[in-house]
Amino acid sequence: MPDARDASPYDALLLLSFGGPEGPDDVIPFLENVTRGRGIPTERLKEVGEHYFRFGGVSPINDQNRALLDALRKDFAEHGPDLPIYWGNRNWAPYLTDTLREMVTDGHRRILVLATSAYASYSGCRQYRENLADSLAALEAEGLELPRIDKLRHYFNHPGFLEPMIDGVLRSLADLPDDVRAGAHIAFSTHSIPTTAADSSGRVEDHGDGGAYVAEHLDVAKVIADAVRERTGVDHPWQLVYQSRSGAPHIPWLEPDICDHLEERHAAGVPAVVIAPIGFVSNHMEVLYDLDTEAKDKAAELGLPMRRSATVGDDPRFAAAVRDLVLERAAVERAEEVTPCALGALGASHNLCPVGCCPSRAPRPAAAGADSPYA
Known part of the structure; x- marks a missing residue:
């Protein structure tokens, strides 16, 4: 097992998620963010928005991410590593670019990313990597020193x-x-x-x-x-x-x-x-x-x-799994021998998304992969 408290060379963890509206006035702007560039008419967005309006215009995902953040911080505080944890979203506040800017301003230069999607797919992996590249490009345009970002492997079988x-x-x-x-x-x-x-x-x-x-x-x-x-x-x-x-x-x-x-x-x-x-x-x-x-x-x-049946949510065992994934990836970066933890027939997923992995229809830069423009 990797050292229980050594997350070096990483100095921060980013929880990266989808985001969701937190009130009725947020619903249509949120859906516009989700569908930007697809030409979806407003009337169709209003139809989809009814799914949210019947629950008061509030998606539960943000509160669930807050609960997961609390569980992760509690687990890390009790067991190590001493790693600050931030949260950013693709489609709603706290927005990814704002969170990365905060992390850079706080002095973090080696960042690990946990995406709230356990499986390989374009929308569940590469699109998040494209979002990271977009945010890094925005920070670069602002003249900020860019961090190096790596993404934790898929954890579907942990x-x-x-x-x-x-x-x-x-x-x-x-x-x-x-x-x-x-x-x-x-x-x-x-x-x-x-x-x-x-x-x-x-x-x-x-x-x-x-x-x-x-x-x-x-x-x-x-x-x-x-x-x-x-x-x-x-x-x-x-x-x-x-x-x-x-x-x-x-x-x-x-x-x-x-x-x-x-x-x-x-x-x-x-x-x-x-x-x-x-x-x-x-x-x-x-x-x-x-x-x-x-x-x-x-x-x-x-x-x-x-x-x-229940989803994983903020179960302490999932928080402990994230800790294990962080320490595993840190040990890999330090060139230490690691035995990844995985059940089932497929084995542990790759740490670095290779070229051609989950391609998009219109190729865009994607960070935290073999084809990343940001080393």
Whole structure:
């Protein structure tokens, strides 16, 4: 194991997330930020905004990030390393550029980044790297000394990410009525993305047939299903499903959709379903609306007992996993021998995104990768 308190050469950690509105007046400006450059009409944004307005115009993601920050700071204070932790968002305050400016002003020059996305994909990895490059370019234009930025590896198969989800599925199964529990189906849910984006996710050698995005989710689902079988003695059938599709109807996206899946499982005679949102770190809007609202309503309409298991959120085991990832990457940078911690069949992800990893349709500079313009 790496030294429990040595994060050198790094001098700060940045929590990088999506962001969300914190009141009704924020909703449309936030959605304009999210869709900038796509030509989405305001009327369509207002339709999407109804998802937020039904929850008071507030996305839970910012409060969830505050809770994760508290958990990380508590864990680091108790166990080391002595590393300040900052927070910046892609689409809402605190904005990434403002946070990086603050970090540079505070004297930080070697920064590690934790993105609140565990898997390989354009929107979950490379787009954040593009955001970092944009922010570094803005700071460079201001004449500031630029820090070196590295991104923590994908943590989808780290035990500290998986164990809370395993426990969540077990709790959901235990909460089902006795007469349907043994036959319950597990629907492992994640964000749908265009099939072309899925096929090109991960390293070039991983491209095709869903790419790293689908492979990583399938690996996580199998680890959780196997753990549930080992701890309960029941082999529950399962499937990877998708939610939160957006975009033009003629563009193929990953399927099946969770609500379609519930209908199909009900027609097949499944007595109950547990939905496990393995693609999400916390209970943000896609979980609250697509699962706790739409999928819940669909299950009720079908008369199908359904439970939704917990996301990782600010679980102390996840905070400890982040600490482990920080110390692991620091040891790698110091050229020390490290055994990365990972469950499942895929092994630990790469530390440095290679050229061609999760490419965008219109190539843009991306920091913290092999193709970064910022060494």
